[in-house]
Amino acid sequence: MKIKVHIFDKELLKTYYVWLSIICVITTLLFIFVTIPDQYKVCGGIAFIIVLATIYFGLWIYANRLKRVILTINNSKAEVKIGNIFEEEGLKVIAFNEYFDSLVNEKVIASSTLNGQFINNYVNDINELNKEILENKHLSSRKLENNTSRREGNTQKYALGSIHEHNDYLLTAFTKFDEDNRAFLKMSDYINCLLNFWNEIDIIYANRSVIIPLLGTGITRLKDYDTMSEQEKLELLLWSFKVSRIKFTYPAKVTVVIHESFQDKINFYKLKKI
Numbered sequence: 001m002k003i004k005v006h007i008f009d010k011e012l013l014k015t016y017y018v019w020l021s022i023i024c025v026i027t028t029l030l031f032i033f034v035t036i037p038d039q040y041k042v043c044g045g046i047a048f049i050i051v052l053a054t055i056y057f058g059l060w061i062y063a064n065r066l067k068r069v070i071l072t073i074n075n076s077k078a079e080v081k082i083g084n085i086f087e088e089e090g091l092k093v094i095a096f097n098e099y100f101d102s103l104v105n106e107k108v109i110a111s112s113t114l115n116g117q118f119i120n121n122y123v124n125d126i127n128e129l130n131k132e133i134l135e136n137k138h139l140s141s142r143k144l145e146n147n148t149s150r151r152e153g154n155t156q157k158y159a160l161g162s163i164h165e166h167n168d169y170l171l172t173a174f175t176k177f178d179e180d181n182r183a184f185l186k187m188s189d190y191i192n193c194l195l196n197f198w199n200e201i202d203i204i205y206a207n208r209s210v211i212i213p214l215l216g217t218g219i220t221r222l223k224d225y226d227t228m229s230e231q232e233k234l235e236l237l238l239w240s241f242k243v244s245r246i247k248f249t250y251p252a253k254v255t256v257v258i259h260e261s262f263q264d265k266i267n268f269y270k271l272k273k274i
Contacts, residue, residue: 004267005063011272012063016056023052066268073241073274076248080234080256080271082263085114086122088255090209091165094118095174097183098144098160100133101153102126108153108181114213118169130154133164133171138203152181160189161196165204172197174215185222194237198244207248211255212237214262230265234258238274 005012027048036044068081085092096115101108102123104116111120123129133139134156142162147155162173174193175183185193194215201210216222216233234256241254248254258266 001061001064002264003064004264005060005269007060009063009269011269012060016059019055019059020052023055063269067263069268069271071238071271071274073238073254074245074247076246077250077253078238078241078256079253080238080258080266080268082260083257084259085211085213085257086117088211088257090211090255091168091170091205093170093172093210093212093215095213095215096171097175097177098157098173099147099150099154099177100130100156100158100164100171100173101177102129103153105152122169123166129166132166136164139164153177159196160185160193161200163197163200163204170201170204170210172200185216187222190216190222191236191240194240195244198240198246202244202246205248205252207252209248209252209255211257214256214258217262230262231267231270234266235271235274238271242274 068079071078071080094114102119103109104111104119109116109119111117119126139158139162142159144157144159147157158173160173160176164171174197175185176189177183197215214230214234215237216228217230222228237256
């Protein structure tokens with residue numbers, strides 16, 4: 001078990017104090033009617049301390065093993081859990097670059113990425129997908145310059161956060177690409193992209209559940225903030241959802257699915273503060 005929650009974590013102590021208060025109330029009421037013989041008081045006291053210590057360590061172990069948390073944000077249900085986004089029900093977000101590239105050749109898109117897996121396994125006709133994106137009326141107002149100097153991939157560039165709905169997938173322009181086809185973002189781009197993303201979701205989702213991967217992981221480079229952890233990216237994603245003021249009406253909800261390779265880097269217990 002990887003230690004993600006410190007044994008004297010403040011949130012853990014707060015939870016323990018709640019349990020302690022309940023136990024103290026119960027024992028106080030019990031001792032009104034029950035008297036412990038003098039010869040058993042020392043053993044009883046030791047046993048009580050052991051029980052309290054066991055409860056605390058049990059809560060600590062639980063906090064470190066937590067792999068799922070449900071939050072209420074803007075009166076909407078938001079779930080964060082370990083899983084496989086392709087196995088979820090709802091609108092699944094797949095991060096593309098600003099060109100909505102579909103060329104999986106390990107140079108433009110790597111087959112190991114979520115983007116590459118989606119194209120290889122869930123797109124029947126790549127040419128048809130490219131045509132859909134170019135003819136998407138919703139995306140027409142989000143077009144930027146046409147980079148005709150690109151040697152590989154698409155040339156039409158779109159604003160970050162733009163979304164194209166394809167079946168039950170939401171293809172999202174999430175990263176910029178340099179001349180060597182390397183994905184990157186500046187922190188200002190990252191935040192603006194998240195805010196634009198939620199605005200697009202508000203237009204498109206139509207009271208359907210939305211499933212989101214941990215955006216910004218993998219090969220994306222945050223040029224002016226390269227030390228940002230997966231935990232910070234997750235908290236920023238949830239913060240952007242909060243400030244967007246978008247509301248999901250039951251049974252629709254937001255689910256952030258974390259790949260199992262990142263589970264040791266995510267402190268689910270800390271998310272409860274949000």
